[in-house]
Amino acid sequence: MRALFASFAVLIAFPLLAQQTLPPAxxxxxxxxxxxxxxxxxxxxxxxxxxxxxxxxxxxxxxxxxxxxxxxxxxxxxxxxxxxxxxxxxxxxxxxxxxxxxxVGAATWPLFAVPVLLLVLAAALLLRRYRRRA
CATH class of the missing domain: 1.10.8.640 (Cytochrome C biogenesis protein)
Incomplete structure (x- = not known):
């Protein structure tokens, strides 16, 4: 049982030690x-x-x-x-x-388009509400 625990501890510790020994670029x-x-x-x-x-x-x-x-x-x-x-x-x-x-690309265009569409929608709703009151 001790041998199993020791080998498990070495397997866990080895990658951690390897990360610390690398010099910075x-x-x-x-x-x-x-x-x-x-x-x-x-x-x-x-x-x-x-x-x-x-x-x-x-x-x-x-x-x-x-x-x-x-x-x-x-x-x-x-x-x-x-x-x-x-x-x-x-x-x-x-x-x-x-x-x-x-x-802006095929995957990112919605990130740019959705805020603009929300602003246009909000402006249209406010304009519609303003016209009802007038």
Whole structure:
């Protein structure tokens, strides 16, 4: 019974230990040498959501996942990729949720259309009510 418990404890503890031994990505906490490239990277990182925290941008989050994403953004900016290409790559990899600035597409158009339709409906109801009183 002790051997079973010990092997179960090792199976549980091993993945936890492996997560703590990974070093952070090189550009997770280090800025690019070129100030213009770093500013471009910062501007992009402010518009990308941390998938772990979900309420912070990757620029503000200390989560390891956000660090990896910052690293990817910085090395891609340094290699000459445009911010739009990097955003598209991240959206393709992680889904629309990663972006604070979603684009209108086949899956997201209702998010943009429904509020407009509700405003039009409310205006029509108010106009109808106003005409009844007049």
């Amino acid at each position: 090189p550009y997770a906490y280090r800025q690019l040498d070129d100030p213009a490239q770093e500013q471009t990277a910062q501007d992009l990182m402010e518009t990308l959501r941390c998938l772990t925290c979900q309420s912070q941008s990757i620029a503000d989050s200390d989560a390891p996942m956000a660090g990896d994403m910052r690293h990817q953004v910085r090395i891609r900016i340094a290699s000459g990729e445009s911010p739009d290409d990097i955003r598209n790559w991240l959206v393709e990899r992680y889904g629309d949720y990663v972006s604070y600035k979603p684009e």
